[in-house]
Amino acid sequence: MILRFIASMMILAGISGIGFEYASRLGKRRDWYEQFIEFLTLLKQEIRYGHYELFDCLEHVAPGINGFFKNFSLSMMDRLSRADGMGMNKIWEETIKAFDLQLDEYGCHGEDKELLKKPGCFLGSCRMEQQDEQLLCLLEAASQKKARLSEGLCERQKAVRLLGICAGALIVLILL
């Protein structure tokens, strides 16, 4: 009887945990977009008003941000300073690949990764105004995405958590 009770509790906790984890990822993904917007805004300012080279821009941006994009900036700087004959697009893509696991932890999907890949296509290879426009478009897209993710986030998180608990309870009942 005791064993049955322990097993039921473990199943309930496990399945509820999945719900809680998924709910937390929903929030993390929104937070990632927030960090992305902050990163792009600071980068744009450094480029536009500082007129610094990309390496210096990243060097100036990195201390002012936290989380994913701080590490991303530092990693990009490292790759840029090595100057091993790769194009910007390739360097940017390889850095994203290296951060694939972290992106998964933030709950980022294919479309998020595609959006993150975009700066690699134009950063450093366009004229100032053109690059400014591209960054502005990207910022707009990221802001829209963030707004969509923020819409009813609390309710969705609650629903997912509740769903986890209910699913756990249902499975326990069936098994009992």
Added chain:
Amino acid sequence: MELKEQICRIFPRNIRDTLRSCDLDFERLSAIRIRANKPVIFSLQGEERYISGQKSMTGNLKNALCFSMDDIREMLEFISNYSLYAFEEEMRQGFMTIQGGHRIGIAGNTILDRGRVTGIRYISCLNVRVAHQVLGCGDGCLPYMYEHGILQNTLIVSGCGRGKTTILRDLIRQLSNGTSFQRGLNVGVVDERSEIAASCRGVAQMNLGMRTDVMDGCTKPAGMEMLIRSMAPDVIAVDELGGSGDLEAVRSAIARGCKLLATIHASDYKELTCIPFIKKLLGEHLVTRLIFLANEGKPGLIQYICNGEGGEIQL
């Protein structure tokens, strides 16, 4: 970073490996000419070398490797440190300067806005002019630059690629550190094309002496004005005089007690005096020493030194 690495870093990956492993004498290298779909030419003081298809250097034009537009586009990324936007102004003027002071001339299809060049697209030609610092190459000129112990306003004159900037750089260093003729002077350098000091992120890569202030990437008239106001230089040094506004700036600098050390493009005294701007400077006795470099032989060779009237000076 050594010269070889500075040059290798601007080439696509596969070419870098060839350049790193080949026996090319980078110390003798004066220029590299890259043109789309044409062989890449490495000029070594009169001799030409090419990259062969077998990933080595060759003197045979038949096996020479040609660069595509994509290779040139890739090179531009490396030259600009992945930051073309930061070199817009330089590109508008047709050149970029990389670490080490090597100037890279660019040519392609210009973008015009109301007759003014706003940029260059389809860049298809690059000319890498390799900068060399030769310490002591100005030793031969220095004694001639003084009269009764007073430094004279001096112009270094020669044709293209004859070592004007190299000699100017060494004279700046010597005047700044002090010579056997004079204690060290405060030298203000207006480095419009980042060729004299080869500043990289604001720090001079070349040795210009301990009392030298550099205004980098600034037009000569504006830079001279700013330096005189802020740094109180004893000597103002500039490269390649002749632009609009230079005459007034030089007049103003000399009137405010600065000595002038500059270079100008001409092959001899006759050609020099045909330049209206110089004619005025010489007519007003503002420049009293002209150092002419030989148009043949080793770069930096002094042909003769004369005063403002063209009279050769003997020590």
